[in-house]
Amino acid sequence: KEPTLGNPQNTIAVLQKHQFTFQKKFGQNFLIDTHVLDKIIRSAEISRDDMVLEIGPGIGTMTQYLACAAGKVIAVEIDRALIPILEDTLEGYDNVRVINGDILKIDLPKLVEEENGGRPIKVVANLPYYITTPIIMGLFEGDVPLKSITVMVQKEVADRMQAAPGSKDYGALSLAVQYYAKPYIAANVPQNCFMPRPRIGSAVIRLERYETPPVEVKDEKLLFSIIRASFNQRRKTLANGLKNSAELDFAKEEIEAAIEKLGKGASVRGETLTLEEFAELSNRLCRE
Ligand code: SAM
Numbered sequence: 001k002e003p004t005l006g007n008p009q010n011t012i013a014v015l016q017k018h019q020f021t022f023q024k025k026f027g028q029n030f031l032i033d034t035h036v037l038d039k040i041i042r043s044a045e046i047s048r049d050d051m052v053l054e055i056g057p058g059i060g061t062m063t064q065y066l067a068c069a070a071g072k073v074i075a076v077e078i079d080r081a082l083i084p085i086l087e088d089t090l091e092g093y094d095n096v097r098v099i100n101g102d103i104l105k106i107d108l109p110k111l112v113e114e115e116n117g118g119r120p121i122k123v124v125a126n127l128p129y130y131i132t133t134p135i136i137m138g139l140f141e142g143d144v145p146l147k148s149i150t151v152m153v154q155k156e157v158a159d160r161m162q163a164a165p166g167s168k169d170y171g172a173l174s175l176a177v178q179y180y181a182k183p184y185i186a187a188n189v190p191q192n193c194f195m196p197r198p199r200i201g202s203a204v205i206r207l208e209r210y211e212t213p214p215v216e217v218k219d220e221k222l223l224f225s226i227i228r229a230s231f232n233q234r235r236k237t238l239a240n241g242l243k244n245s246a247e248l249d250f251a252k253e254e255i256e257a258a259i260e261k262l263g264k265g266a267s268v269r270g271e272t273l274t275l276e277e278f279a280e281l282s283n284r285l286c287r288e
Contacts (some may be wrong), residue, residue: 050121
């Protein structure tokens with residue numbers, strides 16, 4: 001079935017038919033541009049073998065496109081008012097299941113087990129921006145079998161996810177994402193592609209999940225505590241960041257010795273370290 005949504009006229013018609021009112025608190029900005037929708041579907045590289053999880057289908061615009069490309073689509077929408085609309089706009093799309101729920105509360109490993117026999121899925125979404133980071137980190141950290149995540153996010157967040165050491169956007173989010181996946185910004189998307197128009201620019205980012213992380217660490221929790229501590233105090237040296245962290249409990253001497261071994265000097269700053277160097281530091285500090 002060919003998609004019917006993805007332009008302003010049909011979107012307005014659906015909204016009026018169901019007398020839908022936008023809820024700011026749910027981050028509702030619906031896509032009204034077919035080129036952007038095509039671009040997202042192409043970037044996600046979906047085939048009939050894939051099960052796709054869509055987070056926040058809204059009125060079902062992207063869901064229609066996903067249903068045409070994938071084997072199966074599971075769409076999780078929190079706003080109860082959208083459920084009857086989705087029943088209407090997705091009528092005849094037999095490979096779609098809509099779930100009314102909060103993506104942050106659903107047991108996704110269980111859902112993937114039931115719906116896809118535990119085989120890895122692809123996540124595709126125009127995300128609600130107020131919970132971008134918890135959604136993405138929840139997917140990576142929560143043992144969800146996953147091939148890739150292709151999502152619309154704030155441009156600034158996409159830049160942070162893809163940033164390399166030394167860039168102004170580089171930080172804890174860059175390292176957390178790059179530990180789990182290879183990021184690639186597929187497109188920048190202007191405000192006029194959405195209804196209502198958001199105040200900020202957006203971008204489509206594709207995160208391709210690594211089968212095994214690119215670095216070997218003895219203690220993942222410690223690695224992430226060290227990363228957070230290093231970026232908590234941006235203008236401080238790495239040594240001071242680690243010494244002042246409430247999460248870490250190392251002696252001044254231990255920290256200084258581990259940093260010394262990186263060979264970048266005692267006053268090195270966290271924002272210049274690569275993921276490999278953070279892993280090395282974390283493995284040196286790890287007490288087994
Ligand atoms: N996919 C639609 C589109 O592109 O036109 C809508 C995207 S809109 C940016 C985000 C959607 O996520 C909204 O429909 C919103 O109601 C939904 N949403 C917000 N918070 C959610 C949550 N915690 N769980 C599931 N859906 C959520």
